[in-house]
Amino acid sequence: MPETASRFTSAELSVLRYIQDHGKDAADLSARELANAAGCSAATVIRLSRKLGYSGYAEYRFALKRQRHPAVSAFDMPKRDTPAEIAAVSHLNQAKEIERTADLFAERDTIILVGGGLTHTALEYLHHYLFSASCPTICMPNDELSLDAISSASPDAIVLCASVSGTGSTLDLAREAHNRGLFVIGITSSLTSDLITFCDIHLLATSAPRANPRIASRLGIIAVTDEIACTYTHRHLHGQVIAKEAHV
């Protein structure tokens, strides 16, 4: 519900009151049905949806449906099946896209890794791993410094942007890199993020639900970065690798 009622006309407020009173059922109604129930026109319902920041009633209705199934709380959070999550990450990404990423890392001189908060830790891990494998990268949080680095990067630079939600500063930086004509690789858990549209290679990562999106798991992103690092090492340092399988 909105913070202030003054932004809305009386007809729009009647729709909001109806939704408040019939929250569970309102999401099942079409725009016309909702308008009839609230005593206004369908145009009012659509206008209200846009005022609330949605593209139209279809999107607002989707949000209302989601409210019926609120975010999972820690208390009733199902037990996670981490192996199943990792299997899903493998299925979501084609091996050839991981290989192409690893090969580009070997070919190009400038590789900029960008991600904020907890995702930045995942990228720091990739950065240090690749550095140990003779592939220097630049790892930065999604701040103004990254913007400067992208703005001044050479035309053949690669920018890898990782973000669970695929929104905010990381998205802005991917857009900037794309607009500059740089090669952009994106890792995100969101299929609806605009990040996809700015990426030359788009890799998907699972993200297990948590009550607070700020503490969403980054394990899917770490899995993808680990696959890139491992593939790079085996493809480009193959004569020097000594490997031994783990066992219990």
Place this chain on the structure above:
Amino acid sequence: MIEAFRDDILSTLTQGELDFLYFTELHLNDIASWSIEEAAAASYTSAAVIERACRKLRLSGYAELRFLVRNELRERSVSVQEDVSDYSARTAQDALLRETKLTFQESLLSLLPKAVAAIWQAHSLVLFGRGLSEFPAEYLSDYLTRIGKSCRRYLDPPFVYRDVAGFTDKDAIVIFSSGGRTIPVVKAAAIAKKNKATTIVVCSDQESPLWKMASIALYAASDQLSISQIDLNSRFTEFAVADALVDELLREKVNTASSKDS
């Protein structure tokens, strides 16, 4: 090269002997070809100091030090190869899944609540991880901060030693280490154990001294991978165990809040 020598041995060197070792570290290419007299002249020390330093480092003499330096230079020459192998990323994906399945067995899942209880109840909580294991430690530390459980994270001695030296049985340390044999991590665990603090270890080697010292040992399976003696084991399962601890911590937090309410 200096990292090849144990801290306790290095601490026996005088300042002049250490200065020569630092000089060696900065001039590996020169030392590889210099005689002891040339090395002494260039580092403004004497051949006797160099010989004494070598013996304290448990080497037979300058000749063996030079041999180590040459080896070091050879090992550092990791370079990207021109030819690309036909290694498929599918193999990397399969390996990651295999390691995850090996990690998430009943033995781990049954220990997570106990580990989380120790973390949550700890008066003082320290996280420690070195090298690539620094990042799973940082990952857990960031979540703990956001959840509201304060902790201190260290990458290197001596601060971790000093912190853990003040520990009691009400405190806990979480150590991430792939091999479980690096001296600082074993030493930090030993100090914590001596003070009866809870030592939670996330480690890939169940035969390691770190594993054996742990109050709670959590297995993070990882294939061993090295290039010219540089450890490149994946730390993914260490991250995965940290993530599982976060899930359990969120449950513990809710449980604690609801028991307070009632």
